[in-house]
Amino acid sequence: MANSTTAPDGGGETRRDFLLLATTAAAGxxxxxxxxxxxxxxxxxxxxxxxxxxxVDLSKIAVGQRxxxxxxGAPVFIDHRTPAQIKAAEAVKLSELKDPEPDKARAxxxxxxxxxxxxxxxxxxxxxxxxxERKGEFGGWFCPCHGSHYDTSGRIRKGPAPSNLPxxxxxxxxxxxxxxG
Amino acid sequence: MxxxxxxxxxxxxxxxxxxxxxxxxxALRDYPTPRNLSYWWNFGSLAGVVLVVMIATGIVLAMHxxxxxxxxxxxxxxxxxxxxxxxxxRYIHMNGGSMFFIVVYIHLxxxxxxxxxxxxxxxxxxxxxxxxxxxxxxxxxxYVLPWGQMSFWGATVITKLFSALPWVGEAVTExxxxxFSVDNPTLNRFFSLHYLFPFLIxxxxxxxxxxxxxxxxxxxxxxxPRGPQDTIPFHPYYTVKDNFGLGVFFIIYAVxxxxxxxxxxxxxxxxxxxxxxxxxxxxxxxxxxxFYAILRAVPDNFVGLxxxxxxxxxxxxxxxxxxxxxxxxxxxxxxWLDTSKVRSGRFRPVFKxxxxxxxxxxxxxxxxxxxxxxxPVFSWFKGFEYLALAQITTAYYFAxxxxxxxxxxxxxxxxxxxxxxxxxxxxxxxxxxASATAQPMEKA
Numbered sequence: 002m003a004n005s006t007t008a009p010d011g012g013g014e015t016r017r018d019f020l021l022l023a024t025t026a027a028a029g030x031x032x033x034x035x036x037x038x039x040x041x042x043x044x045x046x047x048x049x050x051x052x053x054x055x056x057v058d059l060s061k062i063a064v065g066q067r068x069x070x071x072x073x074g075a076p077v078f079i080d081h082r083t084p085a086q087i088k089a090a091e092a093v094k095l096s097e098l099k100d101p102e103p104d105k106a107r108a109x110x111x112x113x114x115x116x117x118x119x120x121x122x123x124x125x126x127x128x129x130x131x132x133x134e135r136k137g138e139f140g141g142w143f144c145p146c147h148g149s150h151y152d153t154s155g156r157i158r159k160g161p162a163p164s165n166l167p168x169x170x171x172x173x174x175x176x177x178x179x180x181x182g
Numbered sequence: 183m184x185x186x187x188x189x190x191x192x193x194x195x196x197x198x199x200x201x202x203x204x205x206x207x208x209a210l211r212d213y214p215t216p217r218n219l220s221y222w223w224n225f226g227s228l229a230g231v232v233l234v235v236m237i238a239t240g241i242v243l244a245m246h247x248x249x250x251x252x253x254x255x256x257x258x259x260x261x262x263x264x265x266x267x268x269x270x271x272r273y274i275h276m277n278g279g280s281m282f283f284i285v286v287y288i289h290l291x292x293x294x295x296x297x298x299x300x301x302x303x304x305x306x307x308x309x310x311x312x313x314x315x316x317x318x319x320x321x322x323x324x325y326v327l328p329w330g331q332m333s334f335w336g337a338t339v340i341t342k343l344f345s346a347l348p349w350v351g352e353a354v355t356e357x358x359x360x361x362f363s364v365d366n367p368t369l370n371r372f373f374s375l376h377y378l379f380p381f382l383i384x385x386x387x388x389x390x391x392x393x394x395x396x397x398x399x400x401x402x403x404x405x406x407p408r409g410p411q412d413t414i415p416f417h418p419y420y421t422v423k424d425n426f427g428l429g430v431f432f433i434i435y436a437v438x439x440x441x442x443x444x445x446x447x448x449x450x451x452x453x454x455x456x457x458x459x460x461x462x463x464x465x466x467x468x469x470x471x472x473f474y475a476i477l478r479a480v481p482d483n484f485v486g487l488x489x490x491x492x493x494x495x496x497x498x499x500x501x502x503x504x505x506x507x508x509x510x511x512x513x514x515x516x517x518w519l520d521t522s523k524v525r526s527g528r529f530r531p532v533f534k535x536x537x538x539x540x541x542x543x544x545x546x547x548x549x550x551x552x553x554x555x556x557x558p559v560f561s562w563f564k565g566f567e568y569l570a571l572a573q574i575t576t577a578y579y580f581a582x583x584x585x586x587x588x589x590x591x592x593x594x595x596x597x598x599x600x601x602x603x604x605x606x607x608x609x610x611x612x613x614x615x616a617s618a619t620a621q622p623m624e625k626a
Binding site: 122124 | 339356358361460478
């Protein structure tokens, strides 16, 4: 094999190796370039991404009432908290929390708690939005699937969920209207 | 096939151009099969038959099904009510999933008891585990298609497992979903892949069979055939035996299809999917229950221990996912974890017991998976919840593979192996030594 491929100057083998490497690299690059569209097509499409934001009127939500609205295919919990609930949320020491976050960082206005109502464990909708539903040991929300307890600030306190219920990007347009997303 | 007839000439003409007849002859008639296979050896071919049934009914169902969130549920109901024999075809497909897993679980545990995974059949075993993994993925995606409550929430919980991956978890989950939750793009791709995967399974089954015909069938004694007196041709002996078993299997299958079609199902899946309301109790299909129990069994304090060992990025969710994945992947290592040279459990007096304890352990895990973690196991004793039971049985599951099997193979004293397969048959069970192997083969 070596004899037939060796060029008169004796450098043929090296040159052939180089050509093989270069061809393989070019082909590899080509395969990767073609593969990417087939991988990326599974990511959220432009129209899915465009379903960005919703406006919610808060004036109809009484103190102590909790409301769910749909945003990006999942519920957003809006909780008009009572002073007692706010006090309970603010009194918790950060050292007691699995995912330490002060209540002030989670609620733009203490009376209004806005967060994505999807359990951070495996994506169930926690109970506690409707009156009479189990609210868990900390008076917030309770996920029935695998037993995660959230407090009145939506922070994980007990159970398998790794983190607090996430706060979506939102802004107060007026005192009684917010835009989520 | 009469000698010299036109039929034979056509066969010969085809065979010299495409050796399909000699291939079938080689695979079915010439294939020397141990003469002592019991009915536990029926389940491989049964699984193959169920795979064909599933593909046939599935292709028909796809002609009537609409993979869209707004129409999927109704199109399935239309199949049930309006399409001619649609109810029958769907019930065959639906129960076929459960039947497939029953047959494959028996096949798998048979392999475990008789040591069918041992040298030289390690790759045969691996291919089987690959088929099993593909089956789990296929069944999961198929269960999503009717777009009922369990479809939606099962899909949500399982796809969310990927969000436990460090750093890339969220991106991977959104990539799987094609959005920010399980929605129409998810349903569409699951339909496409649910159609594809069975054909991937067919491909791996072909490799499984090639490996089988290379290393040859194992047998209840676990010793190698010594010569022609130990084997019989596959056809007609085992085609008859397999077909008899197939008849019995079809009777059982038909009982479910016609008299208890929803026995394996969840009533909640007849409620259309609602992304804003989780069912009180999400349960996967029965064949996933042991693994679901393992997923939920990993406690917080255990994670703390892992973190102490240096796995800082691990949280309870990730640890649960890793444990569940490990519970299946450990099967790949089984041929090397079992250190005993004796294949058949029949000659391993201690292993035999551990095998049945292991089977019981898996069954208890299944029961744990079907109950809420904080539910008490006994109504009269509140202190012992299913979570604790699942943790004990999960620990035992891994102990069986990682501690018991490696040690047992070293310390157990196996019973004496027979010298050949045909010896007990030809000599009426008395051990007459190696001379029996020289006896001519007789019809058993």
